[in-house]
Amino acid sequence: MSRKMIPVEKSFAAWRKDLEYEKAYNALEEEFTLAAVMIEARARAGLTQQQLAERMHTTQAVIARLESGRVKPSTRTLERLAAATGMRLRISFEPVPAN
Numbered sequence: 001m002s003r004k005m006i007p008v009e010k011s012f013a014a015w016r017k018d019l020e021y022e023k024a025y026n027a028l029e030e031e032f033t034l035a036a037v038m039i040e041a042r043a044r045a046g047l048t049q050q051q052l053a054e055r056m057h058t059t060q061a062v063i064a065r066l067e068s069g070r071v072k073p074s075t076r077t078l079e080r081l082a083a084a085t086g087m088r089l090r091i092s093f094e095p096v097p098a099n
Contacts, residue, residue, distance in 0.1 A: 035069035
């Protein structure tokens, strides 16, 4: 028996037509962006989650939770991640675009 696969982009396009889905997705956008930036910093440093955890004096499970977006890191955690990946942490405020 073969299954028909639907491309993920097609599913997201359909879901984004739902106003409640769009509202929930947008509310999480910043968390997803932060997780993606943390993953990118680790990847640029050429580190595994385990190696990053060792540099930050924590566990691989903590790094996995941070990168999943399920946990909001403290500023101190972000500073430790930046130092462990050879990066500089910069936080900024930006105006919210008008609707």
